[in-house]
Amino acid sequence: MATETRVFGIRHHGPGSARSLALALERFRPDAILIEGPSDADPLIGYLAAEGMSPPVALLAYQPDSPAKAAFWPFATFSPEWVALRYATENGVAVGFCDLPATVALAVADEPGDRTDPLAILAAAAGYDDAERWWDAIVESASDADIFGAVNEAMAALREHAEHLDGEGAGQESDSAVPVVGSGTAEEDEPVSVESARITVDAHTLRREAHMRQLMRKALKDGARRLAVVCGAWHAPALEGKLGPAAADARMLKGMPKVKATLTWVPWTHSRLASSSGYGAGITSPGWYHHLFTETEQPIARWLTKVAGTLRAHDLPVSSAHIIESVRLADTLATLRGRPLAGLSEVTEATRSVLCDGDETLLRLVSTELVVGEALGTVPDGTPTVPLEADLRAQIKTLRLKQQALERTVDLDLRTDGGLARSRLLHRLRLLGIGWGRLTDSQVRSTGTFRETWTLRWRPELAISIVEASRWGTTLRSAAEAKILDTAQDPDATVGKVASALEEALLADLGGATDGLIARLESVAALDHDVTHLMSALPGLLRIMRYGDVRGTDTAALTRVADSLLVRSCAGLPGVVTGLDAAAAAALRAQIDAVHLALSARDDEWATGTWLSTLATLADRDDVNGAIVGRAVRLLCDAERINGEESGRRLSAALSVGRTAPDKAAWIDGFLGGRGLLLVHDRNLLSLIDDWLCGLDEGQFVATLPLLRRTFGAFESGERQAIGQAVRHGAPTASATGGADYDTGRGVLAMRATAEILGVMG
Structure with a gap:
């Protein structure tokens, strides 16, 4: 029986190509299939039939000794390659990948590929300025098993004009290169003809095609009688017809660099299939393509119904009548443009006009949530992986967490075993650089509650982060302990850094690292004489001591360290407060507050x-920046170490003659410190400040105004209004003195504007 080989040139992640390929394979009935993909991934094909395999997924290849060096080969439900894999699996057909193995792909990952975009050239020749829309109109909106002959013929015509670049010039363009629409080389998207475009095939592409031909020869030699080859349309002309002698291809492949590579399946997402994510073979509308592939009956009506549902979910008024009119408009536009079925351009225009009332913001919402969309695939539990990921999968299953591509917020109650266990898992992942969860600000550690709020979003690239983190250990706990101890042993680690590491270790329940971190903290603190470093470490340690019981952690050993830091901070603080400028004083004041x-x-x-x-020692000194002294007086007043009368006396002294206006304003800023209720309840203090302010001459007022505006601007609006009311009705005001002439009319205008700002106008 004579052998027959058919090459099916497809577009990666094209639903029309996928449907047409499914029809063509049913008609051709191959006994062997080769698919563009890393040839050393063949052992992983068997997992397609396993329970839990659900696209989008990707083949991941990485170097074991350098996991950051990695490559992905994504597949979606609507990818022709995935359709071919499923056909072979379900029909018992021999199947394998035929592209360069991952061991080679990783070694030459820095080599650029072809910059020719054949679809852009064909689209330009057809009068389209967007290659994606042209392919959508011609191929993706219909199913035709015979279309591959036309696609291959078109690509063959283009490659007749192609310039083959040698190894040294691979991927490089000359100064005379003509940019092609969508190729990434044009500054302006201006359509060009086939004759004017510079079409190149680089050396790396030639080597890939040589390898594909070698595996085709092998498949035929192994007994294949009806061989189907599924590859990118650009490669199809190089694989059709007689394969020729193998010697030339062998010479081209000889000496190619190789590295060690480990391969596995990992979940992928629709958004990472989009070209906007940086994926070279990406598409602009994966959500739309998924819909076209899965909804074969009335796809336009179903799509626009889905759009309406999305808008309704955002509380926007969309009725059934809107859907009917949008379907009619999309169909009418397709008819006017001579297209067999409305494509994305038509449904987008119908959505904009009818469902969104021309609002581009709503249209962007539809594009983000539906046209691109978001879906996270899954892989079987038995998929090869590093032990660290296996531990993560087991814990996710035990704790009933879900890996989702869309952001979601979870509230954890640390008083429950489940909430505490989830919190520890997320803290361990964060320590290892696996950014699945992000702790929401203004929650547990700053307020002292028993709850944590996390924002979770799973991203495909986290698979690489897991592999990279696996060098620290085989379980999440052991890996996190090893990494945090290594971080703390950094010779340049400060007291604050080690204290932060200790706090994170207790949050993540890393008991095996606690003793080592405490010992490291003691040694670093003993050698660090910078008071600001010691003070920066104190709040974290005191938080650990306070909330340790909530998490079931033993914090008794921290008391000795915290007390030592406090004593040394108190001893050194009086010496560091002298000679500070405004910025340094503000920074130190923030540490004192903490x-x-x-x-x-x-x-x-x-x-x-x-x-x-x-603090009492600082409050009695006159050689310290007013912001520090004012803050010390205020804290002593709040602690009832000094009474209101004494506070007023100190404020009066600070505002006395002999100090500059900026110094006085700094003292007030430190004293008030973002909280204005003290002035509302203590009319004596308010009167002192009011008297001082009214007594400033013009130059002093202008110099003082910015700082005072910052001080009072930090108050809550209710506090500002109460202060304004107090000044208006209760606090005495000073009478202006002097021989200067005042414009009463202008003064009234100024007072009225001031009253409006303070919110006291009736």
């Missing part, structure tokens, strides 16, 4: 007394 808040939460009499005694 330590004071943490000590207040600790509620330890000795620690609080030691700290307040240090």
Whole structure:
């Protein structure tokens, strides 16, 4: 029986190509199929029939000793390659990949491929300015088993004009190159003809095609009588017809570099199939293509119904009448343009006009959620993987978490075993650089509640992060412990950095690393004489001591370290507060606030007394930046170490003659510190500030205004209104003195504007 080989030139991730390929394979009935893909991935084909395999998925190849060096080969439900794989699996047909193995692909990953976009050239010749829309109109909207002959013929015509580049010039363009629409080389998308376009085939592409021919020869030699080859349409002309002698292909492949490679299946997403994600063979509308492939009956009506559902989910008024009119408009546009079925261009215009009322913002919403869409595939549990990922899969299953491509928020109650276990898992992943979850700001650690809020989103590239993290251990716990200990052993690690690592270790329940981190913290703290470093470490340690019981962690060993840091901070603080400029004083003030808040939460009499005694020392000095002194007075007042009368006396002294207006404003800024209720309840303090402010001359007022505006602008709107009401009705005001003439009319306008800003106008 004579052998027959058919080459099916497809477009990667094209639903029309996939449907046409399914029809063609049913008609041809091959006994062997070769598919464009890494030839060393053949052992993984058997997993297609396993339970749990659901596209989109991707073949992942990486170097075991350098996991960051990796490559992906994605497949979607509507990918022709996936259709061929499923056909072979379901019909017992021998199947394999025929492209260069991953061991070679990883070694030459830096070599650029062809910059010719054949679809762009054909689209331009047909009068289209968008290759995607041309292919959508001609191929994807219909199914035809005979279309591959026409596609291969068109590609053969293009390759007759192609220039073959040698190994040194592979992927390079000369100065005379003519840009092609969609090729990525044009500054402006101007259609060009076949005659004017520069069409190139680089050396890497020639080697890939040589390897494909070699495997075709092998398949025929092994007994294949009806061989089907599924490859990108651009390669089809190089594989059709007589294969010729193998010697030339062997010489081309000789000496190609290779590296070690490990291959497996990993989940993928629709958004990562999109060309906007940087995927070279990507498409602009994976969600639309998935719909076209899966919805064979009335696809346009079903699509626009889905669009309406999405808009309704966002509380937008869309009725059945809108859907009917949008379907009619899409069909009418297709008829006017001579197309057999409405494509994405027509349904997009119908969506814009009817469902979105011309609102481009709503149209972008539809594009993001539907046209591109989001779907996360799954792979079988038995898929080859590193032990770390196996541990992660087991924990995800036990804790009933779901890997989803769309962002979702989960609230964890740390008082429950399940919530605590999920929190520890997410903290361990974050320590290992596996960014599945992001802890929402303004939650547990800053407020002291028993809840955590996480935003979860699974991304395909996290598979690489897992492989990279596997060098630290075989389980998430052991790997996180090893990594955090290694980080803390950095010779340049500061007290704050080690303290933060210790806090993260306790949040992640890394008991095996706690003792080592505490010992490291003690040694680093003993050698670090920078008071700011010591103070930066204190709040985190005090948080651990306070909330450790909530997480079931033993924090007794931290007390000795925290007390030591507090004593050293209190001893060194008076020496570092001198000679500070405004920026340095603001930074130190923030650290003082953080330590004071943490000590207040600790509620330890000795620690609080030691700290307040240090603040009292600062409050009595006149050689310290006013922002620091004012803050010390305010904290002592809040702690009831000094009363309101004493606060007023100190404020009066700070505003006395002999100090510059900016110094006085800095003192007030430090004293008030973003909280204005003190002025609302203490009319004496408000009167002192009001008297001082009204007594400023024009130059002093202009110099002081920016800082005072920042101070009062930080108050809540209700506080500002209450202060304004107090000034208007309760607090005495100073009378202006001096011989200057004042414009009463302008003053009234200024006072009225001020009253409106403060919100006290009736």
